[in-house]
Amino acid sequence: MALHIIVPVKQVPDPEHFEKITLNRETGSINRAGVPSITNPLDRHALEEALRQKETAGGKITALTMGPPQARKVIEDALAMGADEGALLCDPLFAGADTLATARTLSAGIRSMGAYDLILCGNDTVDGATGQVPAQIATFLNIPHVTYVRKLDILDGGKAVAERKVEGGYLKVEVVLPAVVSVLKEINDYRLPTVMGIMEAAGKQIREITASVCREFGADEEKLGSKGSPTRVADVFESGLKRKVAIITGEPEEIARALVKKLRKLEAI
Numbered sequence: 001m002a003l004h005i006i007v008p009v010k011q012v013p014d015p016e017h018f019e020k021i022t023l024n025r026e027t028g029s030i031n032r033a034g035v036p037s038i039t040n041p042l043d044r045h046a047l048e049e050a051l052r053q054k055e056t057a058g059g060k061i062t063a064l065t066m067g068p069p070q071a072r073k074v075i076e077d078a079l080a081m082g083a084d085e086g087a088l089l090c091d092p093l094f095a096g097a098d099t100l101a102t103a104r105t106l107s108a109g110i111r112s113m114g115a116y117d118l119i120l121c122g123n124d125t126v127d128g129a130t131g132q133v134p135a136q137i138a139t140f141l142n143i144p145h146v147t148y149v150r151k152l153d154i155l156d157g158g159k160a161v162a163e164r165k166v167e168g169g170y171l172k173v174e175v176v177l178p179a180v181v182s183v184l185k186e187i188n189d190y191r192l193p194t195v196m197g198i199m200e201a202a203g204k205q206i207r208e209i210t211a212s213v214c215r216e217f218g219a220d221e222e223k224l225g226s227k228g229s230p231t232r233v234a235d236v237f238e239s240g241l242k243r244k245v246a247i248i249t250g251e252p253e254e255i256a257r258a259l260v261k262k263l264r265k266l267e268a269i
Helices: 015-020 041-057 069-081 099-111 133-141 195-201 211-216 252-265
Strands: 003-008 011-013 037-039 059-066 085-089 118-122 145-155 159-166 169-176 179-183 206-209
Touching: 003 041, 011 015, 011 069, 037 041, 037 069, 041 059, 041 069, 041 118, 041 145, 041 179, 059 069, 059 099, 069 085, 069 195, 069 206, 085 099, 099 133, 099 211, 118 133, 133 145, 133 179, 145 169, 159 179, 169 179
Parallel strands: 003 059, 003 118, 059 085, 085 206, 118 179, 145 179
Antiparallel strands: 011 037, 145 159, 159 169
8 A cells, every 4th residue: 555644844943042032022932043953853763764665665755835935845854764755834924823723733734635545743852841732733634643652553444553652551452544643753763864865865756835725725824824823822931949948967867868858847747
């Protein structure tokens, strides 16, 4: 069964440089100037899983992202890893989107690509870490979804079986395709682009999708970007941290009793 797998990827600030990120208190926005950008790590695992499924079943992989023109870089990286084609959702109307508006835009972009069998996402991103977008995409597309996936098997007959991580173990879930599956890092070890892959990526197509295209495929322009975002940053503040140091001396049993007494007084236990 040849598959068309779509992999949404996101350009995020490099976690190694998070200390350089500042907040604009007036707008509530993040200032990422001078902070290097990378492909969200879990999105790399999603792409790796897509590549492995393609190696088994055949088919095509499309990588897509939403962002400003410089977000094209994460699509180029995906093509170098082995994706067959890419799509960049880029339009000023997309700016300022929360997770809901982002999912609405990505869903319209996915509809514009025609038939597909599987959408593989990273379970969450290192910048927002909400984990909301995969499920929201599935809702807009009216297809099933499975989150926190650590193992995925594609079956004959248009079905897949996923191991979904839960506290204390996992659930084995059977899902009918097409579906959205969001993966954890445990699912695989992703490959790095090769020199040949980088060279081949230069000849692969990256399609640009604008707001007008999204409108043709069901997205109301009034519900895109900041206009279509029901959530806002209401306030930005820096939390302070105050500590008191108390040294308890004596025999181990005396120290334990004194510590328990202190914690109870503080209502910590």
